[in-house]
Amino acid sequence: MEFKESKRDAMYRSMKYWGKKPHNIWSDLIKQNTKKNDIVMDPFAGSGVAFFESIALHRKPVVNDINPLTHFIVDVFSSSYNEKEINKLLKYISINVQDNALYKNYMKTKCSNCGHLTDIYNYRYENNIVAYAYKCENCKKTLIDDNQKDIQVINYPLIGIPEFNLSKLHSITNSSIDKFGGDDFKYLWTPLNSQLLKSIFEIILTFEEPYRKLFVFAFIQTSHLTSKMCAIRGEKSNRILSSSWGRPAFMALSKYMSQNPLIQLNRALYGNSGIVKAISAKNQRNISYNFSSNKEDFNKKKEALVQNIDSSKFSYDRVDFIITDPPYGDIIKYGELSLIWNLWLVKAYPSYKINLDNEIIIDKNKNRYYYEEKMNKVFTNCERSLKDNGKMIFTYNSQNNNDWSSIKNVIKSTNFEISNFYLQNNLRSSESNVKGTTPTSKSDYYIELSKEKNLFTDYNFEILDELINK
Template identity: 30%
Template sequence: MAKQKIEQINYATVAKPHTPMYLMHKYWARKPHNVVSEYIENYTKGGDIVLDPFCGSGPTPIEAIKLGRKGIGVDLNPISTFVTRMTAVPIDINQIKNAFEEIKANCKNEINDLYKTKCKKCGKDASIICTHWDNSTPTKIYYYCFSCNKKLDKKPDDEDLKLVKKVEKMGVPYWYPTQRLAYNGEDFKEGTHDPNIDSVDKLFTKRNLVSLTIIFNAISKVKEEKIKQIFLFAFTSMSHLASKMTPVRPTRPMSSFWAMHRYWIPPIFMESNVWHLFDSAVYGTQGIVEGKTDSNNQIKYYKEAKKFEDLNDGANIFLKTHHALELTQIIPKDSVDYVFTDPPYGGAVQYFELSTLWASWLKLDLNY
């Protein structure tokens, strides 16, 4: 029987913006989903097995199953397979909303007490949105006044500084990671290069570290494992935004981002209200409610394989934390129809180092 003739893609495919499912969690060098999809659709047929041995945030296996193929995503980084799984796995939106209300009841007021201030105009209660710090000194507060019904800013007053000092003396109420920013005794190549900030916990102000532990503890009490995992996903998606690695931007003084592919602490950084960040990670435009609504609609069938052979028994996606040089340990020879991959950028992006922040909260071992 003659082989099927395949038309080659000999033109540039224009990348489209990521859909909500791919916006839930940061990852580095994420491939455009529509480009991946076009190649898979062109070079494979329904039921074919598609492999990405450096799957990153997972667009290859995810786009494969969207197209009725079987997807295999392999990566040595456990954060990669975690992000891929949480992006694709179907989750009931009402369960997310109900669990969020329970977490909110256990956390919101306790956390917001740490971000109280007074309005400079009316003198009434207000809630801090973010505080700008110049090294170890808070210099400016942006807040929302409930009485004035507007966002305002001010220089920290005596009461604000007293609150900061009070929090500094507090004990951290729950578990938090203290993992060093080092591997095998050597400091990270892209670490802070500051001996005073040499572990994950020191990336945060005391107020934000306390707040993060309150949320993390509440998530740990969620009974349904799948729901717990999606909230841990939401938690890690915003954890870097709660750190000191968020430079102040003059044009957008109330929002920031992880600015560099390293653990860089800018001299003037932003301390954001952690509850606001978590609420946005759930209900914001890049939150899990929007993202999972999108993935639930796009992925019509999802059954994860525990081993390769399960792909022949109804499963359509196999995700494995594994070394790309040892694929035959988990995938039989001559069993894959198509490989679409984008290997790591040499030493340009230190994936494992950068994943340490998230992995430490998830208690994952980055054994690379």
Template identity: 30%
Template sequence: MYAMHKYWSKKPYNLVSRYIEKYSKPNEIVLDPFCGSGVTITESIRLNRRAVGIDINPTAIVSTKMGLTHIDLKALKKTFESLRSEVEQEINSLYQTNCPKCGNPQAIASHTIWNGEQIDEIWVECKACGNSKTVKKPSETDRVAALEPARPASWYPTNYLLENYRINAKAGMRVCDLFTPRALSNLSLLLEKIRQIKDEQIKSVMEFCFSAMLPQSSNMVFVIRRRGKSNGTNGNGEGKAEVGSWVIGYWIPPEHFEIHVWRCFENRFKRILKGKQEVNYAIPVSATEFLSFDELEKSQVGYLVSKGTATDLSLVHSNSIDYIFTDPPHGNRIPYLELSLMWNSWLNYEFDLENEIIVSESKVRQKNAKDYEQRLKIAFGEMWRVLKLDGYASIAFNSLDDETWLSLLNTLLAAGFKIKEITPLEYSARSVVQDTRKNALKTDFVITCRKQMQEFRQQIAFGYSEKELLIAIKDFLSSRKNGAETYEIMNCLLVSSIPTGTVFRVSQIIETIKDIATYNDGRWQLKPS
């Protein structure tokens, strides 16, 4: 159920559930004010907690609710087949091409490979001769069919992307420029028919499916070519083409796929159907969606999911939340609303760019580090306000940048939190974002704090000499017969030093460990003297 729709920085549900179980009890209320795709909320409900999820991104709110609501699977499948009967043939009409084997003029182009403005090859399906895939070179008729479809689109989003070199959003680029004219025509038709579905709940699932399939129907799907005996070549010495996927950003590769719109929708529907089956099984039927916090507080089970900003949690009462687990935006790592503009635009969702807590390279937004820190400080203050006294809050974080670490720790301390521990959130499979970003740790860290009444709200600064750091690491590793993991060393050095008002630099900790210890089987051991 966590694979129904793409979203960035999804946390492993099994690890998030461990924190929920450790720091909260059944029927207690768990809050995630940056709920994203909804992992914290779904796991809380699955573990018999009540939950509150808030996010500024409409796509995040829809994704979260999709992971919580039951659906009549029989009715869903019936509606899908009805939709197929309405649109598939009409969509097929724009992909008709001559079969290279039998000459059937009503064969279907399932995949079209573009190189710039030219078509390189077409993958053809033909019912007349039973061929499921034949690769052919295009004719001029094929090119015209894609660029000047016989049925023009009735509507498509013309929103401009926010210029941002980091996510390949160029000046003057619009959402509709991510698709061929033929794809726009068929997407427009499909969305129009979906919006005519009378059952509101089923219609929302179909709109969700439409949103989820958009990247694969766009021009951002790159071509993979592997050379070798098992893969063969295309006759030009190039490896045979394989379908890639959209990763992140708005880069249109020179060589890219245009995939049949109904095939994209059908494939995504299979994933959505599987996800909804899992939701029906994992989420208690008694888990009710509430529209107000008052209603949620009076219940024993249920959730409240609302679009909003973490800087204003006024819908939640003070001292009412038992536990918080959240993953706030990490500086400029992922500009969520900019990356979600394609989804939000197609479904006409309203989104609030002004109040997003983010650092963005988009000059028109003026979202710099100062704005980010000020808003994050307000958000942590709100989290402190709504959390019960002695309650815990866990914040996922990933950066090796010293100033970012110091800013985060001081912001938490300024809000009134006491930092209790820093632990890892290991990933079984890392995303492209996690693997490539600058100053990335091999894992996210989770900083767990506690709300305690303190007369003095401490602030910390960097200190300690390289010699002092060297001695501290040596002393710690010497006391560990079986060595230690990276996070154990960091946890010891950071958490123990925070009360002194002076902390070690994170980057120096990592580099010093490498200098004086060897890494084996996931643990550090001191090098022989």
């Protein structure tokens, strides 16, 4: 069985996350394995593919993730927004921030070609600032100026940026902490950007719902892109204004750019991967829903459930189909890396909780035994939740044979049979390649489990053994 991955829909571009699964393939799998009004469960829901595709197919999603981002994106997409109002609010932010003395002094420059006063797009650092780039609003030229602007003198604000000790994390080295400038979250940004981000954030917090959450969403999507973790792309590559943060760690770079937060906020709203495009793509597909955040409410309304708990405590009764993408060993530290968004999110919405302690992962404190134990609990809950004739499909990939061995142990500890096992090619690299030094396989395994006896189980366990002994 091989499906073809289609282009990523705009609605799945607005939130940065690792290992987003191809929505059309998940949609096909849901369609094949369920009928209208059936319950579809995903205990590791991530950016919400199973949730939104179930809604599109008139199924009832029951999903969970320990990362509050899942609940948050479902919440943001559940409201309707007026574009004029979004525009007005963005203007309000822009006017206020541009009025800020720091912005006037350090984020504006005279175009060296035509003299027009224009916004600086990014500062370029090699230990110190070496240059800044801008796209002139008048003559439309993209230019790099190495007329040094000394903004090193600006001090970090003491309040406003969420506090967090970076040294608590596994995904950062001591030398990176030193290079960033100190053991606190705020050092992930330059002093100028941290001041500007703080003032944008404070304005957003005064907005009324649902625009407040929409802007918080756009804001957190700018937070990594305005940090010091954005690599400079080759200056000849004419991608002077472009950068990304795709690294699976908090890493201090020797050459980086610090991008203008106001411009990035604008892009997070109106850009090609912006939330406004995402919402109109969602509306075009008629994806609209009310959702519940707890089982009692869902039992009454029976529309959609999204929770933000530890999946080893997550279950539901009489589920028709499970589709999920569990963590692959130590590959991506979802919880830690998401702090760059979630520390802001929790500041805006304190009812969200960050729970790194119960995340299923392998790191310095959590060994393989922990990983297997927890995965075992989730898979056992899945088995219990599923109807007798129901199926569970999960994706997995790892270049570490021990991960495959863990998966085998986890399946063996349940009464599940393996009814199917196949490799699916992806257009984009999956999480297993983000870390690997040899980005070889652009594919994921799809493993189908069922509660009923299956002729192929022994054969499929042999495939698993081959992956373990590779």
